[in-house]
Structures are given as C-alpha cells and as structure tokens.
Amino acid sequence: MTVQTQTVLSAILFATGLWLSLILMLRYILKALLSYHAWIFESHGKMSFCTKLWLSLVKMFSGRRPLLYSFQASLPRLPVPSVDDTITRYLESVRPLLDDEQYNQMEVVANDFKRDEAPKLQKYLILKSWWATNYVSDWWEEYIYLRGRSPIMVNSNFYAMDLLYVIPTHRQAARAGNVVHAMLQYRRKLERGEHAPLRALGVVPMCSYQMERMFNTTRIPGIETDFVQHLSDRKHLVVYHKGRFFKVWLYYGGRHLWPSELETQFQRILDDTTEPQPGELKLAALTAGNRVPWARARLKYFSQGVNKASLEAIETSAFFLTLDDEEHGYDPDKLRSLDLYAKSVLHGKCYDRWFDKSFTLIAYKNGKLGVNAEHSWADAPIVGHMWEYVLATDCFHLGYTEEGHCKGDINKGLPPTAKLQWDIPLEVWLLMGKQIADDVDFHGCLFDEFGKGLIKKSRTSPDAFIQLALQLAQFRDKGEFCLTYEASMTRMFREGRTETVRSCTIESTAFVRAMEDKNTKSAQRLDLFRKAADKHQNMYRLAMTGSGIDRHLFCLYIMSKYLNIDSPFLKQVLSEPWRLSTSQTPQQQLNMVDINKFPRYVGAGGGFGPVADDGYGVSYIIVGENLITFHISSKFSSPETDSYRFGQNIRQAMLDIRALFDQNDKKEM
Template identity: 60%
Template structure:
C-alpha cells in the first residue's frame, strides 16, 4: 500500500557486502516539516509566556532597559551623575575593589523594571476586584465606577492575549458562614411549611455554632493556597467521581442552525466543520482569541486556561473509583466513526493543515469504504455510554496492550471525535416539531454506541448535511463550548463557504494517503460487556423525553422595552409554568458563571424566591389588579437580578456549602445540616446558552442563520431540565427534558406551559405600560449577559 511506504522512513536489507540502507527522502521530508511545525508551536508558546508574564506591561519596555544598559556600557558613562562615585568614596577599601559601576547600573535598571511591572499587575488586580459596578442601574453610574472604568482602560490598553488577564484576576472569596446560611434559609423559605422552616433554621444554627467555623478555617486555608477553592473539588467530586453513565446524565449537546443547512453533502459539511474547529484550535494555541468581556468598558472574564487548553486532544479515561482527564499537547489527526468502523484521519501533511476540500475528499473515502465492521467493533462505543466501573475494568484487562491499545490510543489522543451518522436530522419535513425532538435525542445519546462520550467533544455530521455536537462536561462548562461552536458554525457558513454544487472550496492533493482503518481484537468477554453497557445506556436513553421549540411571539427586544431583564423575565416565567404544571414550587437551579475570578466555573442562582412565588400566587389567584401584579413582578425581577449578581461576585450559596461538606468528609465528621442540603433535589434545572460572538452572526442581513442552542438531560427523576438561548431580538429557543418513567412530568406539556407563561406575563406588563416606564432600569450586568 502506498501509505505504508510513506510511513516508513528507513528501510534496510542485509547483503553479503554489509547493510544496504535505503532512505525514503519523501518520508524524511514529511518528518522534517512536521518537526518544524512542532518547533514553531514551542517558540510561539515561549513568546506568549513572556508577554503574559509582564502584562499589562509591554515586553518592549524591557528592550528599552536593555538598550539603556548597552548604551551605558558602550559610552562608559555614569547615569547616576556622580552619585555612585560618591558612594564609593565612603565605602571601605575592600568593597571599593569589587564595586563595579556597570553591575550596579544593570542591577538597578532590572530592579526598577521589575518593580514597575509588578506594580502594574498589582494595580490591575485591585481594579478587577471591584464589582460594585454590577449593582448599579443603567444610566446611574457612580463617580467611583467612572473613575474605575477610566483607570481600567488606561492600565489594560494594550491588546491582551487569551490568557493575559489570568494572573491579574482576583481569587474567589470565601463567604462568611453566617451570610451563606442566611441566604440559604431565605432561598428555601417559600418551599417549606412553618414547622419545616423552623426545623431547618435550628439545624443551620446548630451547624454554625458547632461545626461550621471549624470547617470554614480549613476552607480559608485552602483559599489562601489554591488558585480557586472550588473548581478542583467541583471537577473531581461532581463529575469525575460519578460512577453512573455520563451519557444523558452529564454530557450535553449543541445544535446546528434552525432553518439553514449550508450544504446537503455530508462529506463537505464534515470537511468545513473539521477545518473550522482546527482553525479555532490554532487560535487557542497561539492565544489569538480575544478574552471574553462582559462589556466593552468592563473587565475580561477568566479565559479559564484549564478549560480552553483541554478543549482539544483530551479524553476522560475511566477508573474504578474516579475518572481522570488526560490531555495531550498536540494531535495531528481526528478519530472518525462511520457505519460501525473506526478510522484515523490525518489532518496535517508535511506540517500544513489540509484544506477543507482535502478533508472532504478523505471523509468521502471513508463513506465509500465497503469493508464491514470487525467482530465487536460496531457497538464498541457503548462502553463509554454505560456505567464507569465495568468500562474501567474492561479497559484495563483488554485495552492495555496490543492492537486494542494502539487503536484506543488513537481515539483518545485524537483532536476530537467525528461521527458520520447514517440518519437525516433537522426541522424540515412533515413533522417539524417531532423532528426537532428527535434531533435533540440523537445529539444527546444517538444510538448509544455511535458516539465516543469520553472525548472532550464529539462532532456529529448527519446524512443530509445537518451537524451537531456532544460535549463531555467535566473539563469545561457550556459557555466555553458554546464559544467554540458559534465560531465553527459562522466560519463554516460565512468564511469557508461552499461551491455551487455544495462541495468545499479548494484543491485536492491526489497523493494524499487514505485514512487509516483501526484494527480490533475483541474477545467474547468484551462483547458481553458491550452488550451489558448498551442495555444500561438504551434504558436510560429511551426514558428521556426531549422537546425543542422556538418561541417566536417576541424576544428580548420587546422585553427590554419594558425595562426588564430578559433572563429574569424567562426565569419568572419558568416559575409560573412549573406552578401551573405541578401545582407547587420547587428548588430551582440556574447556572451562573464565576469567571470574574481566576479559574472560576459556575455558581447556582436559586431562582425560586419569596418574591417570584408572591407574584405567581397573585397572578394565579386573580384577586390582584394589573398594577399590583406588575409591581410584584418587578420586585421578583429585581430580586432575581440581585441573586444573579451575588452569585457572579462570589457571594453564592451552593458552592460554599458544597466545599464545607467536602471538608467535613475529609475530617470524618457528619453534619446533619450539610447532608440534608446536599441531598435536596433540583426538580427544575435551568441554564441559558450565551451568545458571545455577535460579530460572527449578522442576523439582520442573514435572519435565517439563527442558532438553536443546545440542551441537556433531566437532573432529577421527577423534574425538568430547561435550556434556552435568546437569539436576536424576536426569538427564544427552548430545550426541555424530562423522563417518561415519571408519570407527573411531560416535556411537551411543560413546553406549552412555558409559552403560555411568557405570553401571560407579557400581557400583564404591557397592560401596565405607564408604570412600566417608571420601573427600575435594567442593570448593566444583566443587560450584557
């Protein structure tokens, strides 16, 4: 085979005269060019480390210092204007002999430069620790905040790299135990009877007076030592130590455009999508991505280097007690699954990234390959969909050596995983609503064996050209993946583009070797475990009830005209919908980010508040006037926004209590209060998918290119999972999930309740137009999220 010859650089034969070496110069040239690419990446990383290390100072400032030193040495001048000479006169004789003028100048200039650089970094960190601006109303900015904005602009004027702000961001503060307990009790008050609330208050008071302060001391010690006192424990105990399936329970998905499919050619869509993802990886490696801002005038969010760096070339490997995230510095190939077969697709040749057209050509070769799957190969991926312990044991026993290890290494070390699905998905057809629901389920779990759920993310390219993404959750949160997916969709459609017949643009180097088919030796014992894991995964997948619907009656444009936060409007609507659906309120989880702090991940906004419950009861009771209902709604909206700001600025509830619980386990002490708090079910789990790169999506000129966002599975067996994305000014897309096995939940019914709740609240606020114009202005923080 041609590709086999190119893979071997040296060939030799033994002759009577000695060893006859035959050098493959083409292969050697490939090795040389690949090495050049690797060294370029190393040089780029070294350069970026220097720039980040002195930010917000400029590395060029050190150049001026060096020039000053060389000029002084060359001209043999005394920049101290005689001061050093006078000091020499007063030194003992033995010190005068070793007192070198040039050394003093060099050291002095270095010290001055280092001090000034440290001063800039310290000042920037102090500025980024100021969060009061989030609590100010739009149009009512205090003088303190104005001065702060000016200083921040002056100090961070130079264009930053992706991670430039990392060392200047403040550490996540540890709230006081009393403050956290007070906020917790307030959050559960509408969910408990008077007797239950008194009991919970007594438990909280007992915890504070006995164990709380002891645990808090350990936590503060960790906060002094660690970069972030939450993130590492959150990653390990919430994600990596889970022994159940990560499919549905942890992994989440992202969808393609709602109305548009750029091409119906499956291989072409794969070619452009893979190319766009690799271009994004290149920008991450070079740190060319602009750090995400809350607003043009306000600080950068944490780029979360751990999340961005582990985006590619990363796999979650199973363990008996805990899983491990494995990351490799680079990978020049992707793993591809098609009709039960696995392939390695090289995306670089001679150190250059293949063109989109060349990748399409390689994908088409895979699609046209007539070879059947090997025994046990077709459903091998089910091992990553089932329970973690059996997968860990089988991996250790049967995939730690030989051909199986080599093939598994290729999948795990690949930049990412690609599935060429043999089904068509999307909204088009006679049943658009049902098609969207089936599309969501396909991305969430597929056939339970045609995705590799351990990879940091897997791309799915459907037969009709539709695409999607399935992401593993432990390494990053949804905003990081959403940023990647936004870039991919926009680059695919608007930058790379397609020819008139739907193929990728560019030329194909015909000497490209075909993709490498992976080999497996899967004994009957492994096949039995594949069947067992598939049975577990199928039962889980069949139980998921997904419903996706675009809400087109209005969007954030009409909501903001009423001077209301769109997120607060939606969250209160969800409270109303749940009350109508179940006849009660429940503990509600809304994910917020803590990326104003270094290595921040998420915090919980407990959206079910006393104020939101008061509004829902008043609206459903029908005894209040429109003005009174509107006033109650605005009080609930203000409360929700304040809860969101508190969570973002490190004054949340749940991460602090979680870490106190972890400390108690390390100390071997039990807390009835913490045990009860951590076991409370989130019957309504919600999340907003952010739109972060508006410059990539020109929705005014291309209104059909709206994103569907993404979703996740239900968190509680008797609850709902709700994800939503606010797209443009006139649309909100919702993803609702629940379980068929619960007779009290129904995703379609709840979706209808959400739509009606949105309409009813809009009717209340629109009818109260005069007073709405006098309502509190929307805060900058919520306006910009």
Template identity: 60%
Template structure:
C-alpha cells in the first residue's frame, strides 16, 4: 500500500471545524512533469506531421517561395500573370488594411498556393517514378542506362533528410495483376512439379477459372484497389493471421537470439536494465521519426514504413471468430513476469526516462521479491498459448470486470512484455550445439506459460545474463522486429555498456516507487481453462524437433558472391534436402515451420536455425 499512498496528490478530512485539506506537493509535481512530457510528445508529433505532410519540400521552403514572389513584385514584374490582382479583388475591404498591405497578403496567398502546387507535382512525379519496376529484372552487375537515369531522377525528387514516414504519401499503390498473368505464373511454377497428365488437367482448370470466375473476382479487386493503397494487406493480415483459431505460439510467433559468443554481463538485472533502456531509446527515435526510412540496398528506393507504427504498445486481442490488433499511442511502463507473478514496472519517473542503472535497480527488486503467486496466477499466460476460441471465451467470462480486468488491461496496454527466467541459456558447457537447441526452444515457446504471446513482443532475460525475444507475427513482418533487436543489442553493448562489476552505469534516484504486483482473482473454473490451454500448448511444444546449425565456414557475403540471395539459398537448401530424402523434386508445404536466417558477413558470427514439424 505504500506506493498507493505515494500516488495520492491530495486528501481531505471533514471535521466539526470544516474541511482539512492536505496537498502532496511531490505527487502534484509528478502529475505536472508527466503531463509536460505528454504535451512535448504531442508537439513533436504535430511538428513531424507538418514536415511529413509537405515532403519532399520543407516548411522553410515556403518562406523562400514567398520572399521570391515578393522580390519579383518589387522589380515591377508579375510572375503570377494577374492572379495576385485577382486574389486582391476578392479580399474583404477593410480600413485597417492599406492597398500595399492587401497586395502583400495577396502575394503571400498566391505563394502558398504555388508552394502547395509544387509539392503536389513533386509527389506525383516521385510516385510515378517509384512505379517503375525495370530495376528488379536487371542482371547482377549490369545496370541499363534506363535504370541509371531513373535512379538519378528518384534521387532528385526524393528530397533530403527524410523522416521515417516522409515517403508514405509518395509510394505508389500496389497494382492489381491481370488474371492472365497470374494464371501463367501459376502454371509456370507448377510445370516442373507435375506429370504431363497432371499438368494438362491443371491447365484446363486454370483456363476455366480465367474465363469465368476469375474475371468477376478481378473487378472486385480493382474496385478495392481504387480505395486502398494496398488491396491485399488487410485481407492478408486478417485471413492469414488473425482468423487462425489454432495456437499462435509456435505457429505464428517467432524468436530472436542474443549474441552467440558474447555475454556483456552475467548479471540478470543489469542486462535487463540496458536492454529495456535501449528499447525505450528506439521507441523515442520512432516517435520522433528519427529512424531513417528503409530503402532497397544499392538503390534509393524507399520501402513502406507503415508496419513500424505498431512495434510498441500493441496487443493481439482474442475473438471467437477473428482476433484484432489494438494499438495505444503511449505507455510508460512494461509488464514483467517472474516466478509466476506479474508486475507493472514504470520506466518513467518525474517526467523523464529511467536510466539503465535505475531500471536494473527496479528489476532487482522484482527478483528479490519472496512473495508467492496468487492461486491460478502462475500459469495464466497459457491462455495466450493455446487455442484462440477458449481464450476469447475465458477473457469475456473471467476478465471483463473487476480486478482481473484491471490487471489484464495493465498487461495489454504495456509498452511490451518482459520475462525474467530462472534458467540459464546460451552456448555453455561441453555440448554447445545441444545448448543452442534448448536456447532456441526456450525463446520460441518457453514453458508455454512464461511468455505473453499476444503482446507485440516479449523480451526474455535469463539468469546468466543472456537475453532474446519472442515476437507476435500478425502486426508486422520479421525484418521490422529484426531492426529493433539489432539496435537494442548494439546499443546495449557498444553505447550503454557496463562497469567493472558488470552493473549498469549511472546512479539511482532514492525516490523511485516500488514495482507494483498485479492482483488476480482467478476462480476454479478459470484455472481449469488455463490447464486445458496449457495441455494443448505443451503438446505442441513437445512436438517441435529443433536443431540449430552454427555455420563457421561462410557468411552471407560468400552467398552473395555467388549472385544469389541468402533467402534463395535457404529455399534451394530445402529443395535439396527433400530431394536427398525422397529422391524426387516436389512442392514443399511446411507445417509449423520456423526459419531463422541470420547470416553475417563474418562467418564467426553467422548462424542458420531451421525447425520443421513435417513435410507434406
């Protein structure tokens, strides 16, 4: 209750003499500083919206256009060809405005319209340029003159120093391919995998589809493409991910590893301190749009950054028919799991971000807490690991009101989830390969109840200082999370660092509130649902055969020298493995397949991780 009393800004007592009002100046100061931080974020967001809205121009270019137009007017020339005079005629007549002032106002209005017209033209030109796809079909090492000219024009119209979302308004809409092209590509890919009789049959079916149902469906797609920048993304998100009623653990969620051969500190709380602080630094850069937009390597072609919006403060909410993704604008805390207990850990205090040393101190308080889990609390997260319909029903029945709803809201609205594991992982002992297998399985599914699989991502910190992550897949593709994790690891080791004892650098404020335990009231019926979901998830986890192959002989640089992408290399490896087992080529459909490819330039740190349940 101590932290609850600290949160009271004022209290009053009614006495016979009147009302005795007592103000807590410290609490009021906390409220003020928290509100100040919120308003700073709003101002930053507004400023970025203005800069992004006028890109590829800049707000300062408006002043340049105004000065240029006014300068030409003072030289007795009219660049507007009479438009400034027309605008002046329609201005309201006022005694406070002289003729000269009305002329200046008209010139400013004309300059603003001209400025917006230039922005629109530049955006249109950039959008048309980005619609060119000829660069995709260029041979390696040979670039045509057309592509070179096109690349130069893209650079000219792309502007300078773009923010993360600057290109969003200039990206072309996803084109709808013709039915004939789609059918031809399908038949071309199917031909090597079928006998003559099978191919003849599939060709007949494809032609029937093209001449009948295909044309009707094509009109629906064209109509949708007129209203949406990407006619397939929302359907893909819903029908490929959110409508799946099986467990998302293993089937959808993926994982990310720590450095294989380096552990910056063996202290669990210290590693958590730097890792969580680095995540906050990335989120601050994300909110300020200071992260450079992604581009195609070697070319100045921007990539869509829309998926970055949901990295933090995002949760997948279960439903009986389909799940939904909910994103909140901001969250100043993370939800932490340790030894079957849940905590709210505030990462901001007095309107500022906690230092790594302060986060370490708070995490250590959680690790030192001797209290036991409440009945039904320890394995509660198994609901997120099992089938979706039972979880949706249990959420509606047991978590829609009262203390359970408040605690569940705390987890779902957190910036992300943190799991403090009691076991040790990594390349240890005499069996490094076997240890990597266990390490990967721990990150992928853990104990099936120590990860909140619905959160956008879970940071896992082990007892020996190793860390990793488990990420939910529906909100973004894996490269988005890979960029976050790369930033976190490099910032942790090469910027934040640790002192000689292995602790985080910096000092600890004496006024930090204790991390608060989340309280639950889990009835017996709900505990039975938890056990059922855990049984489903455990059976799935036990069915996973996992082996990690650390590759020492080569890295991605060697693969690229063969003029092949690392992804294509793995696809060929899968086909070759199937051929060696079955002695024939076949279209491979993988059920519950998890492919992690991190091939570095240097072979010492390269690794390939491949998991599969079965071939069909």
C-alpha cells in the first residue's frame, strides 16, 4: 500500500470517526436537554429564563425538519421513582377513601412493605431500568394485555367514531374506498418516517414507537399468553360482508389502488349474493370470546389446509374491513342514536369484527364509519392520530363526485376479489361474547353549554375542571367517593405509554362536600375548587414526568413474583377496583382542519367498556372551544350504575361549577 493510499484511508477513517463522534455527542446533548422537565411545573404564561434558554437549545439541536423517528434515540429513559415517594403518594391518594381505622391499618402494611420487601424489589427494578429501554412498557404489554385470558371485546378493545355531524357521501363502497386509500397514504408516510413527530410546546418530542405496529399487526391467541405478530408491508386486506370473507389486493401495477378502484372492488363485494359457507357467518366470534378456547380451536382446526390459508390471509392483512349492513351515526332527532352507534363500533354483533387485528375499519350502509382497535399494541392517541389524518384526507383532499362516488376513472381490468374458503366442522362459541355485549350500558353525552374557551377564561385547566365535575357527579350518583383512574401519557420518555392519575384526592373530596353542603358559601366553594384543580394539575404533571404511583407499584409487584417474594401490601394495592375509569382523547393532533372555519367537521371521539362490574368508564373529548363529548359505559347487570343517569349528573355538575365562576364575576363587577 502506497503512502498516498495510506494517507487517504487515514483521512477517511478520521473523518468517519469524527462524524460519528459528533452525531453521538449531539444525540447525548439532546437527551440531556430532554431530561429537563421543570417547564411542566411552571405557571401557564410565566416561563422562566432557564426554560426559555432550554427551549432555544432544544430547537437548535432538533434540526429544521425532523422525521417521525428522528428523536427516538435521544429520548430519555423513564426514571424509577423512590419507594418513599411512591408510598407517600399512595397513602395520600387513599386517605379520602378510608376511615381512620382502615387508614391506620394501611399505613402499617405500607410501612412494613417499605421496610421489608421494598429494598430488594427496588434494587432489582433499578437494575432492569438500566438494560431495558423502558422498565414498564414490556411488562405492561405482557401482563396487563397479552396474558389476560378473558375476552378482549369490550373488556380491552376501544373504539373511535366518525365525524359527528357530517357524512361526506352516503355510498358505502365509495366512503370505504376513499378511507382505505387515505389509510394506505398514511401507512406509506409512516413507513418512510415522513409524518412530523408530535411535540409538546411545538418543541419537546413525544415517543413514536407505538406507531410502528399500527398496520400489518395481529394479536395471536395462546393457551397461557397471546403474542403480537407484526409483519412488513402487506399488500392486501380482508373484507367481511354478510358472513363472507373476501381478500382484496391493495396494489395494482406496482402502485396503490386509487379510491375509485377500491370503490369498484368493494361494490363487487356488496353485489355478491353468495351465501356464507357452513360455520363462516359467525367465525369471528372466536376473537370475541375467552382466549383459551380460541387458542385451542386455532391449533386444532386452523393449522392446515384451507382453514390455515384463509386464517393467514386475515392475520397477515394490512387491516380488517367490515362492510356493515346496518346504518348508524348521530341523529339529534333520535334519542339513543349516539348510544347505539357506540355499541355497534365497540362490539357490533360480536361476530362481524375481527377483534384480534390491530384495528377493524367499519363502513356502515349509510356511509358512516367507525374503528375498533385492539389495545395491546398501542393506546388511543396513536389510533386517533391516524384517524384524524384519514378523515381530513377523505373530506378535504380526496373528495367525491356530485353523485357521491370516488373521483377518478374506473379501471375495469382489476383482478376480482377472492372469497376465502373454509372447512369448519363446528359451530363457534358466540354465547359468551353476546352476553358481554348485551350487558354494556352506553350513553353518549354531547355537552354544548360551554367548552374549553370559557373554562380557560376562568384560568383553570379544562382537564382539571372536567375531572372535578366527574368527582361531583360520582358522589351525587352513588353517594360515596371511589378510587378514580385517569390515564396520562409518559411519551416524553422512550417507549413510554401511560401512567395513572388518581383523581379522587383529599382536595377534590373537600370541594365536593362543600358543593353538597348548603351552608357553604360560593366563595368558599370556589376557593376549594381552585385548590383541588391545582392539586390535580400537579399530580398530572408528576405522572407525565415519571413520578406516578401505579406503574411503579405494578412493576414492583411483577418483580415480587419473579423473585417469589410475598407482599401483602402489593397484593392489596393491585386488587383495588377502579370504579371510575376515565380518559381524555386528544383532538387536533395534526391540525389538518381549521375547525373554526369548518365547525361541523369535528370528530365524535371514542370510548371503551367499563373496567369494574359496578363502575363507570368515561372517555371525554374536548372538541374545539364550545363542545365536550362524554362517552359513558357501565353494565346493565349492576343495580348501582346507570349510564344515562351518570351523564345527567355530569351535565349538572359542569353547570354547577360554572355557576361558581359566574357568581364570582358578578361580585367583582
């Protein structure tokens, strides 16, 4: 090797090493910057100099046009809280729910745990946090979702609705064609990382890990545990219509099918009059029932021949589409239209959604849509991000002809859809799934007396306002307080998912009791409200920054099982029922539609089934400035609950809290 060649190689190696070193240095600088969370605890509109400087540095090191996954390696790891902090916060959270004797007993059990079992469990958990990307997420997915043996329909899956007021076309095949094409566009941008990463304050990046498994993903049943199967780019989807399954190719000539071509394919399915094969009609009910019977049936009847090939077509599809033969949607002239619409998207007939797919798209006969999503692979905001893109693309970019068809020429040379073949020597189990579905008591409450705009004028967090209204409604509904779950996100950390905010606090119960005490003056009530709202906001911020209660205790419990350490305290904590489970679904994640200019193009949101047999599930969506939608679920089998009654209590609680501010404004005038 000549001296000149050696010099060139040395220069190349040096430049490469320097380049890699700079990249790593920039990455670690950004990770250090993103570990700063003091900005979350600062008062709204009162940003400190330190935070302003920090924001400028984050912007500088983030680059001009980052791609979806640009920040993944720079996101900090979720920290493990100290046991002392977690136990202190836990005891504070249960104080309003226990009498003095019960609380003293709980203190003893908690302190025994802190002294005896906790040190060893915490040490091993910290060790896990050093090598795991996220010390919670893998166990959360496995033990909360995949190891559950009860039905995932209603109990785990969640749903998203279509636009509330608008149906762009009443042609079922056309609406499905546009929306499927929009989903393919979204998937292509996802695979290329072309979506902009979500960022708090427009600067602080959120983890995008959950988005990776949105398409081409299926939950596969097992005897002891399920697993999530995620594949690379899939070129087909499976369509269910009136008991028949059809395989539809999504590509033609090396490109995605156009909306008009998809409409043609879906119309062919709608026009097909063949009868279902024996056992085919209710086959998907297997995914609605208990997991063990489904896993055994899959091994016994779907491991070879046409059954295996057809099941593989479903499980390897991009997603699942149901062309539903019912009509649904919100109709202000029909009292329960929103309730029936939600129940249909959540569970349908129990055999016309494939509940194991990452999501099932439902296109109704009248052109309305819905999405039923499996929960193990991601949380609701992830599906909501995709759904916002799809609805905006459908209405404002693709559009329809005057006759309601998809735009574009009709290609008559498309290959025909393929009907899946089955040889099923049994009737599937439907009874369990139907019992679960029939027991769901759902009520959709559209609260339009006021919204985010008025709440913010009162210098209150909209989320805290609604959570305190829910506490007041709960007390009026049942005459007692209960353990309350609110989901917050931890996506500022790598592979972060959710954390629990325990919304029933000493401060919130004091406010509720004051509201129910006729001798308490409005000024006192308002003061207690502000204290409770501040407390709630602080707890939410702690949860977002990795200092929550429940995920830490959950992981300590799992660690105790691995180490075979018995912990009465952890057993008791993990067995406590959440009789009020709540979640806010974010809106306008993409800002593709100006809802001030197009106020009717707002989504109806989504929801989930009840978590406790005698409790409520409440999903709420803050839509624009003047509308809040509540999706309330409970069980008919419980004599203690009534979803419509609870909806009325929420409405009245919202109005009563607003009245406190109205009275205060009059006094100030």
